[in-house]
Amino acid sequence: MVHFAFFTEIFFGIGNFFRWTFGVLPHIGIVMGWVLSAIILGLLIWWCIQIVGFGKNDKRIVDYREPHNFID
Numbered sequence: 001m002v003h004f005a006f007f008t009e010i011f012f013g014i015g016n017f018f019r020w021t022f023g024v025l026p027h028i029g030i031v032m033g034w035v036l037s038a039i040i041l042g043l044l045i046w047w048c049i050q051i052v053g054f055g056k057n058d059k060r061i062v063d064y065r066e067p068h069n070f071i072d
Helices: 005-057
Strands: none
Touching: none
16 A cells, blocks of 8 residues: 555655745845956956957058048
């Protein structure tokens, strides 16, 4: 005979674990929000520095008296 009390204990144990987990998530969410914001801000600053550096490597000589070819 199968003892259903055993399955009840398993399901209640899983339910209690999820209740504890969901109780902790708001605290983790606050920290993760700050961490992700710092990472995004750092990557944005890094990318802006990279964009400024792209313009310094342009060594083309442009003669503005010549007709411009927009394909260049």
